[in-house]
Each structure stands twice: as C-alpha cells, then as structure tokens.
Amino acid sequence: VxxxxxxxxxxxxxxxxxxxxxxxxxxxxxxxxxxxxxxxxxxxxxxxxxxxxxxxxxxxxxxxxxxxxxxxxxxxxxxxxxxxxxxxxxxxxxxxxxxxxxxxxxxxxxxxxxxxxxxxxxxxxxxxxxxxxxxxxxxxxxxxxxxxxxxxxxxxxxxxxxxxxxxxxxxxxxxxxxxxxxxxxxxxxxTNEMYREMQRKICEEGKSWSEEEERKQVEEEENIREDERNRLLNMAKDVALVGAGVVVGAGAAVAGGAVLASTGGATLCAAVISGAAVAGNAVLASTAGGMTLTDALMTGAAVAGNAALKSVTGGASLTEALIEGAAAAMSIIQVTVTDPRS
Ligand SMILES: Nc1nc2c(ncn2[C@@H]2O[C@H](COP(=O)(O)OP(=O)(O)OP(=O)(O)O)[C@@H](O)[C@H]2O)c(=O)[nH]1
Ligand SMILES: [Mg+2]
CATH class of the missing domain: 3.40.50.300 (P-loop containing nucleotide triphosphate hydrolases)
Incomplete structure (x- = not known):
C-alpha cells in the first residue's frame, strides 16, 4: 500500500x-x-x-x-x-x-x-x-x-x-x-463502514435498554395504581355502607362517592374536594379564602377525620390521609347519627 x-x-x-x-x-x-x-x-x-x-x-x-x-x-x-x-x-x-x-x-x-x-x-x-x-x-x-x-x-x-x-x-x-x-x-x-456498523449496534443496544427500562417503569406504576384502586374501593364500600341516606353521612357518602368517582376516572382532586368539603363543612370556604388546594384538602380531611392532618404530616400520602379522613368521618357518623339500619 x-x-x-x-x-x-x-x-x-x-x-x-x-x-x-x-x-x-x-x-x-x-x-x-x-x-x-x-x-x-x-x-x-x-x-x-x-x-x-x-x-x-x-x-x-x-x-x-x-x-x-x-x-x-x-x-x-x-x-x-x-x-x-x-x-x-x-x-x-x-x-x-x-x-x-x-x-x-x-x-x-x-x-x-x-x-x-x-x-x-x-x-x-x-x-x-x-x-x-x-x-x-x-x-x-x-x-x-x-x-x-x-x-x-x-x-x-x-x-x-x-x-x-x-x-x-x-x-x-x-x-x-x-x-x-x-x-x-x-x-x-x-473501514468506516465497520465503524458505522458498531455505532448502529451501540445505538440499538441503548435503545432496547431504554425501552426495557420504560416498560418496567410503566408496569411498576400500573401496579401501584392497581393497589391504590383496590384500597380505595374497599374503603368506599365501608363508607357507603354506613353513610348512605344520612344527612351528615352525606359527607361521608360524598367522600365515598369521591373515592368511587376517582376510581371511575374523575380527577382525584375535584372529587376529593367535594367529598372532604361536605364531610368537613369548611373546605370550600377555605379555598375561597386563598388557601392552596392541598391546604384546603388537608383541612377538609382534618376536619372530617380529626386525624388526617396528623397522618399527612406524619408522612402518609395525601390520598391515605383523605381515606383516613373519610374513615374518621365514618366513625363520627356512627357516633352522632343513628345508623339507619339499626
Ligand atoms: N523520555 C521520553 N519522554 C517521552 C517520550 N515520548 C514522549 N515523551 C514525553 O512525554 C510527555 C507526554 O507527551 P504529551 O504530548 O503530553 O502526550 P499525549 O499523549 O499527546 O498527551 P495528550 O495530548 O494530553 O493526550 C512529553 O513531555 C514528552 O516529551 C519518550 O520516548 N521518551
Ligand atoms: Mg497530545
């Protein structure tokens, strides 16, 4: 050469x-x-x-x-x-x-x-x-x-x-x-073709790796969502049982309804706000008073449940706090309202 x-x-x-x-x-x-x-x-x-x-x-x-x-x-x-x-x-x-x-x-x-x-x-x-x-x-x-x-x-x-x-x-x-x-x-x-071929391979390996990563992430998220959905559904069943048809219980019913609505695809925030609001009697006023949505929800849930705020600050997720709120509302109902079934 x-x-x-x-x-x-x-x-x-x-x-x-x-x-x-x-x-x-x-x-x-x-x-x-x-x-x-x-x-x-x-x-x-x-x-x-x-x-x-x-x-x-x-x-x-x-x-x-x-x-x-x-x-x-x-x-x-x-x-x-x-x-x-x-x-x-x-x-x-x-x-x-x-x-x-x-x-x-x-x-x-x-x-x-x-x-x-x-x-x-x-x-x-x-x-x-x-x-x-x-x-x-x-x-x-x-x-x-x-x-x-x-x-x-x-x-x-x-x-x-x-x-x-x-x-x-x-x-x-x-x-x-x-x-x-x-x-x-x-x-x-x-040859430069050998180089291009190698780069193509690296690119493909990179792609299949990130596709696999993405697939795993979607699966994980789906699992979390599924668990949450099941928990909410179970909670909703309990709340609906006690709360249905009772005036104060309407709050819980809405809270229950909120839960159901959220699992039915409505946005969680809107559903929860009305649920918590009715349950707590204070939330809508507080949002109008300039509080952030989260504050309002926390207050609503807190009022509803007397316990939710604690659980939020205690590190529980908002949803968990709200569920606790609804659960607590349920116990209020049990205390203050005659259970229609009894
Ligand atoms: N005694 C001796 N010194 C050498 C020889 N080859 C290189 N050096 C010395 O080694 C040092 C390194 O040279 P560099 O120009 O930094 O080497 P390089 O690999 O081009 O480094 P970068 O440009 O930083 O990537 C220089 O000071 C050279 O004088 C050798 O055969 N004998
Ligand atoms: Mg050099």
Missing part, C-alpha cells in the same frame, strides 16, 4: 503527539510541556515518509477528565471522518516507564467498545520512552503480566519508540513495516 492512515489513541500523557511527530519527522503536533493534557481535538497531518504518503491522526487522551465523554465521542467521530475510508492502523500508545493504571488496562476494551471487536485486528501497541527501558522488551513483557495481557489482546503486535531520539528513523521504518504486515494479514484496512 502506498498510502497509510494511522490513528493514535491512548491516555493523556502517553506520548501520542510526540510519537505522531516522530513518525512524520516534523513537529506538526503540539506536545506537552506542563502536566495538563494538551491535545483537546483530533488533528491530522500528512507527510511523505520513506517515499509514501503517511497520514497521522492525533486524538485527545482517553479517560481525560478535562473533556467530557460527549466531547470525546464527537472528536472520535471526527477522527473517523478524517481517516476516510478508514485507518490502516490504530496505534495504542502506552508509557513503558510508569506503573500501569486501571485506565490503561481499559484502553483496549475502550477501543473495542467504540470501534468494534474487529478493531483489535488493526491495533498495534506502541510503547513510548524506549530510552528508559533497561532490559530487552521481551524480558520486560515477560515480567509485566498485565502489559503482556494487553499485547496479546492486540494479537501480540507491539513496537517500541524512543521519542527523545529525533534522528532514529529506523524505528519509524520498522513501525511502517509492522503496519504493512498487519494490513496484509487483515487483507484490508479498518
């Missing part, structure tokens, strides 16, 4: 930008001087290297907290567009000299989750700070199980760079040869 498109990935400070510069043999990408991460957006530069057109795309650090997940996603999208029709290689850049972090452990996984399983076939681990390696790389890998694990996830492909040695052209030539070999083994480069 005459042209090569290379995408550099890795955590912030891994040395992506210095590596990109080393490949191109020029200071095209800004490198770090401070501890803050440098590269915030994807950038592409190209250069003729060994007589071939090499395009390098530098990316912001993975897991970098100074840019949001969303921003990173947008940048990765851009990097895919920059690499049309798709990169020949992903270089996963890792530092050799420091202890391996959890984030670095997750980089291969991150690549697969964002670019798809097949991305591993196009990935080469590129170790920076080769100058600080005091033993042969094979021995280093044998002694570092976790890094070795990462290398095997990338089909055993890796390369070591020393970015302090600007004149070391052979490390670049060797890298390009490794990429060529990988492309030959794969038979093609990573």
């Amino acid at each position: 005459q042209d090569l498109r290379i995408v550099l990935l890795g955590v912030s400070g891994a040395g992506k930008s210095p590596t990109a510069n080393a490949i191109l043999g020029q200071d095209a990408f800004k490198e770090k001087l401070s501890t803050e991460s440098v590269t915030k957006i994807c950038q592409q530069h190209q250069q003729t290297v060994d007589g071939r057109n090499i395009s390098v795309i530098d990316t912001p650090g993975l897991f970098d907290t100074s840019i949001s997940e969303e921003q990173l996603k947008t940048e990765i999208e851009k990097c895919v567009e920059m690499s049309v029709p798709g990169p020949h290689a992903f270089l996963l850049v890792l530092r050799l000299d420091v202890r391996f972090t959890d984030e670095e452990k997750n980089t291969v996984k991150w690549i697969q989750e964002n670019f798809g399983e097949e991305a591993a076939c196009y990935t080469i681990i590129l170790f920076t700070r080769g100058d600080q390696l005091d033993k042969p790389i094979k021995q280093f890998l044998a002694e570092n199980k976790q890094i070795n694990e990462l290398v095997s996830q990338s089909k055993g492909r890796y390369h070591v760079f020393d970015n302090t040695d600007g004149k070391n052209q052979s490390q670049v030539t060797e890298l390009l040869e490794k990429i060529d070999r990988m492309v030959m083994e794969n038979g093609e480069h990573y």
Whole structure:
C-alpha cells in the first residue's frame, strides 16, 4: 500500500503527539510541556515518509477528565471522518516507564467498545520512552503480566519508540513495516463502514435498554395504581355502607362517592374536594379564602377525620390521609347519627 492512515489513541500523557511527530519527522503536533493534557481535538497531518504518503491522526487522551465523554465521542467521530475510508492502523500508545493504571488496562476494551471487536485486528501497541527501558522488551513483557495481557489482546503486535531520539528513523521504518504486515494479514484496512456498523449496534443496544427500562417503569406504576384502586374501593364500600341516606353521612357518602368517582376516572382532586368539603363543612370556604388546594384538602380531611392532618404530616400520602379522613368521618357518623339500619 502506498498510502497509510494511522490513528493514535491512548491516555493523556502517553506520548501520542510526540510519537505522531516522530513518525512524520516534523513537529506538526503540539506536545506537552506542563502536566495538563494538551491535545483537546483530533488533528491530522500528512507527510511523505520513506517515499509514501503517511497520514497521522492525533486524538485527545482517553479517560481525560478535562473533556467530557460527549466531547470525546464527537472528536472520535471526527477522527473517523478524517481517516476516510478508514485507518490502516490504530496505534495504542502506552508509557513503558510508569506503573500501569486501571485506565490503561481499559484502553483496549475502550477501543473495542467504540470501534468494534474487529478493531483489535488493526491495533498495534506502541510503547513510548524506549530510552528508559533497561532490559530487552521481551524480558520486560515477560515480567509485566498485565502489559503482556494487553499485547496479546492486540494479537501480540507491539513496537517500541524512543521519542527523545529525533534522528532514529529506523524505528519509524520498522513501525511502517509492522503496519504493512498487519494490513496484509487483515487483507484490508479498518473501514468506516465497520465503524458505522458498531455505532448502529451501540445505538440499538441503548435503545432496547431504554425501552426495557420504560416498560418496567410503566408496569411498576400500573401496579401501584392497581393497589391504590383496590384500597380505595374497599374503603368506599365501608363508607357507603354506613353513610348512605344520612344527612351528615352525606359527607361521608360524598367522600365515598369521591373515592368511587376517582376510581371511575374523575380527577382525584375535584372529587376529593367535594367529598372532604361536605364531610368537613369548611373546605370550600377555605379555598375561597386563598388557601392552596392541598391546604384546603388537608383541612377538609382534618376536619372530617380529626386525624388526617396528623397522618399527612406524619408522612402518609395525601390520598391515605383523605381515606383516613373519610374513615374518621365514618366513625363520627356512627357516633352522632343513628345508623339507619339499626
Ligand atoms: N523520555 C521520553 N519522554 C517521552 C517520550 N515520548 C514522549 N515523551 C514525553 O512525554 C510527555 C507526554 O507527551 P504529551 O504530548 O503530553 O502526550 P499525549 O499523549 O499527546 O498527551 P495528550 O495530548 O494530553 O493526550 C512529553 O513531555 C514528552 O516529551 C519518550 O520516548 N521518551
Ligand atoms: Mg497530545
């Protein structure tokens, strides 16, 4: 292949930008001087290297907290567009000299989750700070199980760079040869279609997950409503039994009626207000006096039941308080009015 498109990935400070510069043999990408991460957006530069057109795309650090997940996603999208029709290689850049972090452990996984399983076939681990390696790389890998694990996830492909040695052209030539070999083994480069396919899958998984969540929520709400309906119906039966046809009991009857109406689909508030009002003899006046509906209902229920207010402040739901109110109204009826059945 005459042209090569290379995408550099890795955590912030891994040395992506210095590596990109080393490949191109020029200071095209800004490198770090401070501890803050440098590269915030994807950038592409190209250069003729060994007589071939090499395009390098530098990316912001993975897991970098100074840019949001969303921003990173947008940048990765851009990097895919920059690499049309798709990169020949992903270089996963890792530092050799420091202890391996959890984030670095997750980089291969991150690549697969964002670019798809097949991305591993196009990935080469590129170790920076080769100058600080005091033993042969094979021995280093044998002694570092976790890094070795990462290398095997990338089909055993890796390369070591020393970015302090600007004149070391052979490390670049060797890298390009490794990429060529990988492309030959794969038979093609990573394609943007593979990327779109992966994104479509992620999208669908996300959709089916949220559909499932929504279904569960609706079911839960329906269950709560059903329980409430049953409780109200039971209460209504009791209230109606005692309250029917009695003058004061009319309040309870309306309260009972309110309950029935609410289960019949009328709005709870309207039904309850009239029920509580009749039961409590005070509520309508209080709403007219500027109280909020809830206050009025509480007062109404309280007057009706002598107990409801307590239960509301005690943490019971308004409906529960009202039911208690109606129940208490019922007991008032039993005390003050002769039960028509007796
Ligand atoms: N000694 C040594 N230092 C290196 C080597 N490669 C990179 N560095 C240094 O490592 C530091 C990290 O470089 P950065 O430009 O921050 O790396 P980056 O991955 O592009 O970071 P972000 O842009 O923040 O994502 C720089 O100070 C480089 O000089 C190397 O091979 N040897
Ligand atoms: Mg950078």
